[in-house]
Amino acid sequence: MEIFSNILIYFVIVPLLTLGGLALTSNKGIKAIRAVAVAGASALMALAIWLVVIFLRERGAGNNAEMILTGSWMWYEPLNVKLALGVDGVSGVMILLSAFIVFAGVFASWKMNPLPKQFFLWFFLLSTGVFGFFISIDLFTMFMFYEVALIPMYLLIGVWGSGNKNYSAMKLTLMLMGGSAFLMLGIIGIYFHSSADGQFTMNILEIAKNNAIPESWQMWLFPLTFIGFGVLGAMFPFHTWSPDGHASAPTAVSMLHAGVLMKLGGYGCFRIAIYLMPAAAQSIGWIFLLLTGISIVYGAFSACVQTDLKYINAYSSVSHCGMVLFAILMFNHTAMTGAVLQMLSHGLMTALFFALIGMIYGRTHTRDIREMGGLMHIMPYLGVGYVIAGLASLGLPGLSGFAAEMTIFFGSFQHPDMFHRVLTVAATCSIVITAVYILRVVAKLLFGVVQDEHHRTLTDATWEERLSTATLILAVVAIGCFPNFFSDIIRASFDPIVAALGGMRYVSAQ
Amino acid sequence: MITNTVLVLVLPFVMFLFLGLAGVKMPRKTAGVIGVVGMLITTVLAYWVAIDYFMHHPGHEQISAEVDWLNFTPKLVARMGVLIDPISAMMLVVISTVSLMVHLYSLGYMCDHHGHAEKGFQRYYSFLALFTFSMLGLVVATNIFQMFIFFEMVGLSSYLLIGFYYSLPAANHANKKAFIVTRLADLFFLLGIMILTFSTGTFDFKELVGLGDMAASQRAAGTMDGLTFLGIPAVGWALVFIFIGGAGKSAMYPLHIWLPDAMEGPTPVSALIHAATMVVAGVFLIARMFPLYVLAPMAMNVVAVVGAFTAFYAAAVACVQSDIKRALAFSTISQIAFMMTSLAVSADGGQLVGGHEAGLGYMASMFHLFTHAMFKALLFLCAGAIIHAVHSNENDKMHGLHKFMPITSIAFLIGCLAIAGIPPFAGFFSKDEILVACYERGLGWGLWMSMVAGMTAFYMFRIYYLIFFWKKHEVHTEHEPSDQPWTMTLPLIILASISCVAGFLPFGKFVTYNGEVLETHMNWTVAGSSVGIALVGIALATWLYFKENPKPERMKNAMSGLWEAAYRRFYMDELYQFITHKIIFQGICKPIAWFDRIFIDGFFNKLADLTGNASFAIRRVQGGNAQSYVFVYLLGALLLAAVTGVVILMI
Amino acid sequence: MDYSQFLMMPQEIGLLAVFLLVFLYDTFMPRTTQRALPLVTVVLFGVYMTWAFLPPSMGKCFGDMFEANNATWAMKNILNIGVFIVLLQSVKWTNDDFVSVRRGEFYELILLTLLGMFLMVSARHFLLFVIGLETASLPLAALAAFEKRYYESREAAAKYVMTAVFSSAILLMGLSLVYGACGTLYFSNLSFGVTATGGVNWMLIVALAFVMAGVGFKISLVPFHLWTADVYQGAPTAVTSYLSVISKGSAAFAFMVILVQVFGSLYQEVWQWMLYALIVLTITVGNLFAMRQRNLKRFLAFSSVSQAGYVMLGVIAANEVGMASMMYYILVYIFSNLAAFGVVMAIENHCGKVTIDDYNGLFKTNPWLAFTMMLAMFSLGGIPPFAGFFSKFFIFVGAASTGSVAIYVLVFIALVNTIISLYYYLLVVKAMFIRQEECAIDRFRSHWTERLAMVICVAGIIFVGLASCIYTSLTKLVEESPNLFLMI
């Protein structure tokens, strides 16, 4: 089968095989379950790294195609729906990110109880959706995988979550599905205008090449798709699923959700909304720019007064993801590259946050910062991890957040329009507010005096928790220290999009 | 030489990683010793670099090497590199010296009375190494972006070190405050860079300020011609913002509030970070950008006014502080303001002032930076020794320590004399040149700064007397205070000696704005008057504080309002408290969070409720009666026909 | 007299043969062998179903009264599959002591009503259509009353029959107006006849509304749906599942044929707007009612009301894509809904519990049932990778293929409604998986026929979507069918 010679398909096959493997394990055999899960996650990680290597080699060999490793297999002939695969730099790094987080997530849910098997089943179904989304370049399959990734959230939160989980799970699912309702309409609209000669297609590259969507339609389709993805990207005012959802979700799910799933939103926004509807993006993009700008500041301010660790992080995610969408709407290489860097950074950093919060919560059984304090004494490993995550979040050099935010700010400020620059300045202010809420938590949670004497007996991280967090910390530091490696991979991928928006190719100085 | 410089950077970083990761596994003292040795090697390398540079590279050429770190646009590339030019070489020396002293000193200081190292000793040395790395990285930055990066890094290390005793609420509070205030300043720094690079399209100092090539800065400023925002030229915005960034780190009014609180950190840390090195980062930044500032008179004036005011303000506050470290902190603020002012007064209206001595202020500022680092570090280390001996920061717990701690006392006195500007100590030379530069700009500037110099002498000697004399020391603790172990006294002696002789360095030969040798001439009028003012200040202090007497109390009562205001730092902290808590927290954050829950979240919940209510409301249609079903059926069919018919046929 | 024309309708004849065999077996075999009747029926029907997949015969017979083409062939096969599953599911129930006396009649009636539906599907003359419709609905009243132990069953039957006869009276009135206006009842002539009336007029609008009401009754479009919930709840579950998928599916197909072939020529704009209103009402009202239901059968009734609205999206498109999507939707709907009913039936047969609250914690005691139910709910809710997602997507694409902005708005309304529908489908999932209470249903092993039926349904839910050949071949079949969209 020719399809199996494409490495990309394995990103779907491997999780599915893992699903199969998990299905074969018995409910009681926790060791077997873990083994299968770790094997699956490691295989994905290896694949992702291999993919990046292949990508670099191809690019190094002068392959300047928009997407590499492309392949297309007819699926639904009547609608010309294909299983079309391909990656560019952006999807490549997103796949890498997902692999990292899945890997860390498996270890973070090592002691998952009850029903570990079912948990991992859903978990890997979610991963299937995520990977499938990133490897697809066909609207239909993309959308399909997108929804595949959404629905396991309901059960993952509902069954394994905590707190007001029923409400949160339902709210999250319904709001995200609401977003995908917009999206589906947008996709159908795009499909029926994908070509001037009636040969409709779902392939993104072909649609972009045909560039046949009339501007009057773009004006409708752009908001539809942008909001559709924006809901998942926690864009103001569609973000309210995020705090409740994250607060109730179990550790690994929060990780995967904030770490990867929310990135689907940002990714979709530029890959579909902006790339395919450039004219509308330019004429009405400012509305969304305003909304995302509000997201950034609003999320940060809201995070300042929360007392639940997960709520703080959820609002912080609103702010950071707002920055992703904000940068995407700036339509130049730098800002968009920054957006992807920010996705990477936020993904890893938030996953780290949620992992640590989960671990702390697992020990103290509270997430209320008012009931905790001085944990640095008691669990130094987790404490240090938390501080690193916090510093990454507030954009400290050497950690991923800084590189991402700087790229965004400098890129956005290059915009020739004063309105955009003023908004950029406003968005930049968030770095201070971020510092405020991060330090507030760190000071309250880790430093200071121990609030609850029972906490003194708690233990520090176990090996699997260390492994899980160390993976993420390593990644955060790697991006923070060598951002150019990543931004070089990413940047060229924006050539077609920027060109569609009427911009120039990025020609490196060298 | 570049290799050496890189080594100077790498070594502390390695120490940081090594001590941070592996330190937990080794005995505490071992970690300390490793740290000191590492720092010693760094210092030697740094001196080597500096000497090599000053000796073998006359004409002040720059030596730099860099790698791309992050490409923003094809032109705008953030690079990492090292740049050796006069001021960075000078800073290398300052930082490594003070850092070495502090490393050594801490071996003794960070121990309890039995000589056992405190918990977290490894962490402490690891953080010190991180700070040293960041500070060194800052000064050798080849571009403004790298500088910004290290600005953040020093902020971080400062944060970590202030909060070293993290379980103390005060330390916990102070480090947060320090970080957030400097972060706020950094925001402006960042905005400044953004504005600056928007048109110039480069981060490099070489292209922005030329590093000796004045034409480069004119070119850079030229690209921004015609760009204005709210009527103010972009270059002005950029430079004012960058100054705010520097002001945050250098604790200029009104961003100074974090520095006194930062004294919650271990005293050696205060000596290193909050007296000698990090706080002058702002000055260093302005000095780096000096050629551009010259071209933007508006920004320069802002710097000058803020500097002059801060100098006075901090001196005034320092006069009444009872906490020794706080007093020293305000003194630091005041002295840094001197440097700022000195930089700022050396140009007016886009031109350098001072004729053949143009750029004197710049040189003086750097000179003062150098000398101040030495004597202020000395003073802080002395303070540390005292605090270590009496376990308190408060004056009234000390008094009359001269007998018990003679070495410390003398070292402290040297420090005081140096800062007061009494010849032949280091401070005299640098401060004198600053005053000269001020007088060259204008008489008002000169008089104002001279007055502050007098106040400096007064408050330093006030502290000195209150600590070491005033009245006999009452022993509160089980053991008498005494001079400390050699690890602590040795640095004092070294720094004291430097403070004595540093003034004779021919600074003008090495460090000037354009790289050319600046021959300075002693301006005897100014020198004489400044020494005179200093002496007046000392005399006043002696009169009031040498022996226990009721005069200070009476004065305090006579001007209780003023005294109280000064003691409370003119209510700046309260103002900040009000702004952050009442306005930002209560006035913005809370309402936004409330709005989010009630309106945004409420909207979606309401939507769900509405659907539920609708569902409940229409349930009567399904009332169970088949006849009503039929009725609805028929009505539906009839309406379908009627409405369609009316719409299509009638309209 | 050309009786060879009967050869044009092999599926109907085959079905009649199965009916006769079952009837004979029921009537003449000794009591002792009666227990095997359900299985015999299932096997016979299975054989027939397989046989019916033989390549279709094409053409019209009986003076254009009856038409067999690819599309009707496919539609009938889809119905056959559904009926086969229903038959399998009901084996256990009909062997129940109380019901077993009358089980022969049960199967006979199911087969006869199916024959009626076939006639509806293939009818190209209103008389044949009406007879088919009545054959497909009157005996169902008897089936609804089948469970004599319960009063609800009788009430359901009474309500069904009273509303059904009224609806047929309205339908006939509408047909009389059509006849009055056009002078013929042959579909092929009607399309000329309608054009000959010269423009849109009251006569045909009223007729159209009445015909829509009459057929909408069978599909349970709002506001003609009010019988649905009561009957579904009261009728025996086997009958409910039959009503909800087979009866609805056949009527939907026939509806499309009528609208397109009879009224398509001149009235497309008119009936599309009427249908527009009906779809909006159907989907919304169905959803709103379904939200509050606690009884699963009633819940599924309202869900099927709302699903009917989605099916109509294929009709409103009035083109090949729409029809193929609609047939595909019905196929998927058969699998999904029958999976749900299979679970409901298995549990009801075991312990008689049918409310959602009874299902709390079902996953713990009966994981496979819970799993099947969950798949069914996800598929009904349109969650990928299950078939329901594909069918929803294609039906939306089908509707949007008309290109009209109004239809895009309609699709949007439908999409918004999917959120509400997802809410209540998830309620069931929540009960089974998330609720931690002690389960009211103990662990049990359902009858093998029920399990087989569920396996078929689950396989359908999973593979009908992923295997693109089904939709592709449906599209081909529809495109190759002559006369389907013969409009003037």
Place this chain on the structure above:
Amino acid sequence: MESLGNIIMYVIIALSIIVFSVMAVTTKKILRAATYLLFVLLATAGIYFQLDYQFLGTTQIAVYAGGVVVLFVFAILLTHKPGHNAEPITSHKKAQGILAAVACVVLCGVALFSFGRFCFKTLGGGTDVPMGKLGMSMLSTGSDGYLLPFEALSVLLLACIIAGVVIARRR
């Protein structure tokens, strides 16, 4: 010009249809309603005869009047004690009924009367439908042949018989 007998006949038929229809749905006694229904059905048969559809009229009398009404009477006797009167209808329901009926009649009326001038068509010459033709078309398979509906109807009736059996059985 229509013959007078025909007109008189029409008037009688029309009046009895209207009067008995109204009475059938308003009388309180259910058995009377069945009787009025019988009259209506007979009157309808009269119309058929007037239209020269003798076979239809005969069937109407045989099946409807003869079969269905008897069925009704049986059912009534089975479910009612003699002399039992229906309870009065609530005015709310009455209003509902009148509204629906009037709306329906008006709508159908509008539909019919607005449709060209066909309402004023008069009967053409007598076209007696010979039984032979009727029988042939009933069993013809060609165009206008009704063999298939005929067979289908037989299936329907069979189904109804089975349905009746199902319902009638005690268990």
Place this chain on the structure above:
Amino acid sequence: MELTLLMYLIPSLIMFGCGIYGFLTRKNMIAMLISLELMLNAVDINFALFNRFLYPGKLEGMMFSLFAIAIAAAETAVAIAIIINVYRIAKNVDINQINKLKF
């Protein structure tokens, strides 16, 4: 005077209206069925009328009436059987009493 289609349609329509009125108002289900017969009968008349007056060439309308009569009979039979079925357990045939299943 000519007997026009209209003159025949009027009684038929009134019959239909009466049927609807009866169906919607009568409590007794058998009475409802009687009303239903009126409606069906009206339809039959319509078919016959249209056929005779407008399209006398063919017999479609009449045939339809013929079949409709049979269908109506079948409907009535099944309906009455079910009504009696309900009567057996509820002991009345009042449509208003049959409303256990609702909402």
